[in-house]
Amino acid sequence: MSKVIVAPSLLSGDFNNLSVELTRMQNLGIKYLHFDVMDGHFVKNISFGAPILKSLRPHYDFVMDVHLMISDPLAYVKQFYEAGADIITFHLEAYDHDKIIECLNLIKSFNIKCGLSIKPNTKVEELIPYIDQLDLILVMSVEPGWGGQSFMENSLFKIKFLRDYIDEHKLNCLISVDGGINDQTGTLCKEHGVDVLVAGSYLFNKDDLEQRIILLEGN
Secondary structure: OOOOEEEEEHHHOOOOOHHHHHHHHHHOOOOEEEEEEEEOOOOOOEOOOHHHHHHHHHHOOOEEEEEEEOOOHHHOHHHHHHHOOOEEEEEHHHOOHHHHHHHHHHHHHOOOEEEEEEOOOOOHHHHHHHHHHOOEEEEEOOOOOOOOOOOOOHHHHHHHHHHHHHHHOOOOOEEEEEOOOOHHHHHHHHHOOOOEEEEOOOOOOOOOHHHHHHHHHOO
């Protein structure tokens, strides 16, 4: 298995100790930071908005990987671009076909990377009409909205399907997975062809952080 990208999820961060944790992660070679945005409508939880990202951006060199779990991504893409997003991913379930295309085009107009995410109950085949326009696909392996949930193994089929499709069509699109990721589930995802492991509670506020990163990254 090749080395994967590890993207710590800020949703699990301790904001009382955040600068220490993020500096530690950056010093250990972490390149991505996953930034979950929730509006209380598309998912029941509410998290943080663009001002938090803007406050972090000047202090860290992470690829800011923004995941919009919101009902109307089009209304907020520009805000998150201006706040420093490098990748903006929104949910396929948020829009119909025409609006999905419009949102992808808007993200790309800012010369940043665009992604689509699917919930656990969404068929992976629904991504096919858009896959050649994507830089990243985010497979949710838990119901979005809360950290600390258990990994859903039906996500492995989706990862394998996407890996085969992307390789067969020679596309340049990363496969990311988010939810219930630890050393064991991370290994399963890597075996099925994932590129990015989003992990929250497995990484934040852990004394053995370096070892945990090594286990997730693989060889």
